[in-house]
Amino acid sequence: MRKATFARKPRRVALFVTCMVDMLYPNVGIATCELLEKNGIEVIFPLEQTCCGQPAFNAGYRDEARQLARRFLSIFGPMVENGHVEGIVTPSGSCATMTSHFYEVIFQEAQEMNLSHQAERLASVTFELTEFLVDVLGLESSGATVQGKATYHPCCHLYRELRVDEQPRKLLAGVEGLEMVELPHADDCCGFGGLFAIKNSGISAAMGRAKAKWAQQSGADVIVLCDVSCMTHINGILSREGATCRALHIAEILNDQLGSHLHPPPEPAAPEADHPRRWSESG
Amino acid sequence: MQINIHAPYKDRVQQALGDSNLRAAVSKATDRMTDARLAAMGAIEGQTLRAQVRQMKEHVLRQWPDYLLQLEMNLRRNGCIVHWAEGIADAQEIVKDIALQNGADLVVKSKSMATEEIHLNQALEEAGLRVVETDLGEYIIQLADEPPSHIVAPVIHKRLEEIAEVFEEKLDMPPTREASKMTALARAKLRREFFDAGMGISGCNFAIAETGTICIVTNEGNGRMVSSMPRVYVAVMGIEKIVPTVEDAFLQLQALCRSATGQQLTVYCSMTSGPRQAGDADGPEQVHVVLLDNGRSGMLARGYGEALLCIRCGACLNVCPVYQEIGGHAYGGVYNGPIGAVISPALAPEIARFKELPHATSLCGACREACPVQIDLPRLLLDLRSDLVEQGAAPKLEGWGIKGYARVMSSRRMYEKLGKLASISSNLYANLSGGNIQFLPPPLSGWTAYRDFAPFAPKSFREWWRERKLQ
Numbered sequence: 001m002r003k004a005t006f007a008r009k010p011r012r013v014a015l016f017v018t019c020m021v022d023m024l025y026p027n028v029g030i031a032t033c034e035l036l037e038k039n040g041i042e043v044i045f046p047l048e049q050t051c052c053g054q055p056a057f058n059a060g061y062r063d064e065a066r067q068l069a070r071r072f073l074s075i076f077g078p079m080v081e082n083g084h085v086e087g088i089v090t091p092s093g094s095c096a097t098m099t100s101h102f103y104e105v106i107f108q109e110a111q112e113m114n115l116s117h118q119a120e121r122l123a124s125v126t127f128e129l130t131e132f133l134v135d136v137l138g139l140e141s142s143g144a145t146v147q148g149k150a151t152y153h154p155c156c157h158l159y160r161e162l163r164v165d166e167q168p169r170k171l172l173a174g175v176e177g178l179e180m181v182e183l184p185h186a187d188d189c190c191g192f193g194g195l196f197a198i199k200n201s202g203i204s205a206a207m208g209r210a211k212a213k214w215a216q217q218s219g220a221d222v223i224v225l226c227d228v229s230c231m232t233h234i235n236g237i238l239s240r241e242g243a244t245c246r247a248l249h250i251a252e253i254l255n256d257q258l259g260s261h262l263h264p265p266p267e268p269a270a271p272e273a274d275h276p277r278r279w280s281e282s283g
Numbered sequence: 284m285q286i287n288i289h290a291p292y293k294d295r296v297q298q299a300l301g302d303s304n305l306r307a308a309v310s311k312a313t314d315r316m317t318d319a320r321l322a323a324m325g326a327i328e329g330q331t332l333r334a335q336v337r338q339m340k341e342h343v344l345r346q347w348p349d350y351l352l353q354l355e356m357n358l359r360r361n362g363c364i365v366h367w368a369e370g371i372a373d374a375q376e377i378v379k380d381i382a383l384q385n386g387a388d389l390v391v392k393s394k395s396m397a398t399e400e401i402h403l404n405q406a407l408e409e410a411g412l413r414v415v416e417t418d419l420g421e422y423i424i425q426l427a428d429e430p431p432s433h434i435v436a437p438v439i440h441k442r443l444e445e446i447a448e449v450f451e452e453k454l455d456m457p458p459t460r461e462a463s464k465m466t467a468l469a470r471a472k473l474r475r476e477f478f479d480a481g482m483g484i485s486g487c488n489f490a491i492a493e494t495g496t497i498c499i500v501t502n503e504g505n506g507r508m509v510s511s512m513p514r515v516y517v518a519v520m521g522i523e524k525i526v527p528t529v530e531d532a533f534l535q536l537q538a539l540c541r542s543a544t545g546q547q548l549t550v551y552c553s554m555t556s557g558p559r560q561a562g563d564a565d566g567p568e569q570v571h572v573v574l575l576d577n578g579r580s581g582m583l584a585r586g587y588g589e590a591l592l593c594i595r596c597g598a599c600l601n602v603c604p605v606y607q608e609i610g611g612h613a614y615g616g617v618y619n620g621p622i623g624a625v626i627s628p629a630l631a632p633e634i635a636r637f638k639e640l641p642h643a644t645s646l647c648g649a650c651r652e653a654c655p656v657q658i659d660l661p662r663l664l665l666d667l668r669s670d671l672v673e674q675g676a677a678p679k680l681e682g683w684g685i686k687g688y689a690r691v692m693s694s695r696r697m698y699e700k701l702g703k704l705a706s707i708s709s710n711l712y713a714n715l716s717g718g719n720i721q722f723l724p725p726p727l728s729g730w731t732a733y734r735d736f737a738p739f740a741p742k743s744f745r746e747w748w749r750e751r752k753l754q
């Protein structure tokens with residue numbers, strides 16, 4: 001993959017927090033920001049950023065996707081090109097895929113070659129969070145301590161488009177106190193798929209229930225992943241089923257902030273004395 | 284339970300999702316085929332093979348007309364009769380005429396997706412012929428009067444008990460649950476048909492241009508019987524099923540067998556280079572090859588040429604989580620799974636005829652990894668979605684929704700304001716309902732029908748960021 005290599009550790013990056021993290025899961029953004037800062041990276045958050053346009057692209061609306069892609073490039077492009085930041089970091093494999101794979105495609109097909117090339121240049125310095133921590137910073141362990149049992153779900157865009165898999169697994173293995181268990185059928189999609197979850201909600205939910213079933217069978221307290229969209233889907237299913245297990249973004253574990261910032265998990269229908277919710281009590 | 288493939292898409296899917304037997308049968312069989320594929324591809328340099336086959340197929344497409352003409356020339360030189368069929372009606376007419384001219388009233392068939400595509404059985408039956416499918420799976424679904432639900436495993440949707448019921452009802456078989464007994468009965472019945480048939484029809488797994496050879500692979504030997512026993516043999520081949528040389532044929536054979544069933548080689552690979560020659564002990568007196576376009580050249584012209592690299596192995600179906608949930612019939616076309624979601628619309632005169640299929644996928648990409656020709660199926664599905672929008676085939680409400688979303692996201696002010704509004708209202712709602720959001724109005728009810736939704740955060744990330752900066 002054509003990723004930039006850094007002669008020395010980068011000093012400053014732009015945070016592309018993604019609209020979902022911004023509005024729904026700020027704790028994931030805070031964790032991302034703090035993780036980077038702890039490791040000596042100055043974080044710049046351009047307030048103009050909104051959404052990368054993936055929902056439009058995914059649904060087939062390329063004009064609208066280009067409209068938002070142009071906007072993204074106009075915000076992040078100059079920052080990188082002027083050397084104001086050395087990279088773009090995002091806590092989402094899916095949004096990173098949109099900006100670093102599909103932007104080129106949609107501008108190429110519209111014959112907007114300048115933008116396509118700009119997208120290509122930005123792609124080489126755009127990193128998903130764990131990819132940045134491990135590949136660029138060479139981090140072995142985040143230094144977090146969490147008591148509990150976890151399993152890892154490789155989100156499709158991260159796993160199959162960006163080919164990032166070892167990095168999050170390595171960081172999780174380095175979390176003290178955390179026992180990692182195998183997730184059966186781990187690389188099966190959770191069924192989110194953006195608009196698919198609405199348009200084909202029955203199929204999507206059936207896939208989500210399969211994922212939830214395997215997660216629970218794994219015996220893990222939490223199913224860790226690198227995308228809040230898939231997290232929303234899996235948690236939506238788990239919550240509806242009244243399960244105690246839930247999905248969690250990796251940044252929150254790595255930043256050691258469990259228990260203090262989490263959305264409260266849904267109350268189970270019946271008291272479960274023999275199955276304490278020790279996850280939320282930890283930290 | 285049989286899914287009516289002519290029912291509306293939503294009904295088919297609903298029916299499939301409600302059938303737990305279907306899911307159990309499909310996922311058991313597809314998991315088994317996937318394991319076999321991984322083992323077979325892992326035993327060799329699988330990635331190299333994939334790259335080589337793709338390169339070869341791409342080369343063919345770049346010189347498509349030349350290779351087709353070379354194939355035609357060599358088929359004719361071998362004594363075959365070559366027919367060009369542009370669409371379904373032409374192809375049906377051609378095969379019907381061959382049968383009628385030769386006075387055949389019984390036709391035996393080897394499994395073929397191309398003939399499914401042109402609804403050949405129906406056309407021949409309407410002309411008064413009796414048509415018998417001789418692949419065991421195809422034989423079963425013909426008895427049950429159902430279309431195939433998988434490219435290589437047509438009866439994958441049925442469990443053993445269901446197959447036994449079909450045999451009891453249609454063949455008066457005494458009740459049994461033993462597969463070997465059922466197979467023996469089918470074998471005895473089919474043996475008679477092979478002897479009596481006046482014409483055999485098969486598809487074509489690949490045709491070798493430099494030698495004018497039609498190749499079909501089977502595991503039951505029925506393909507060889509169909510292509511050698513009746514007096515007349517007709518092969519119907521999609522015009523993309525062409526390989527330049529014998530070497531290329533074996534390259535594709537490797538990829539096909541290993542990807543489809545996980546075999547190193549199928550039990551039979553039947554190669555026909557023309558009719559019986561003087562002095563030959565057996566073989567058909569006439570060999571006809573129908574070169575079927577039926578939308579293929581249009582596919583290339585419309586930008587879906589990559590899907591023409593497909594060698595019909597079914598590996599993408601086996602790994603597809605959507606296919607595993609709903610099986611093949613819910614797709615409503617001849618082809619199903621990820622490749623079906625691409626080629627059913629792409630082969631059709633109007634892609635809008637199958638406008639639901641490009642959306643029947645979460646775009647997880649498992650198919651692309653399984654494909655022996657590395658077809659970027661998610662990308663093709665995204666392109667189809669875009670073409671549907673451009674052709675005005677997408678729902679109006681969806682269009683307005685996306686335009687509204689793009690407008691909001693184009694303005695930081697609107698984005699922040701609406702974010703705040705959503706935060707306040709969703710938290711009010713969540714507080715009232717005690718935690719998560721469980722009901723949303725249409726179209727978002729699609730979400731809450733099956734899952735909860737977390738309310739927006741009381742304070743967004745950007746608010747946190749701004750406050751921190753002020754400190």
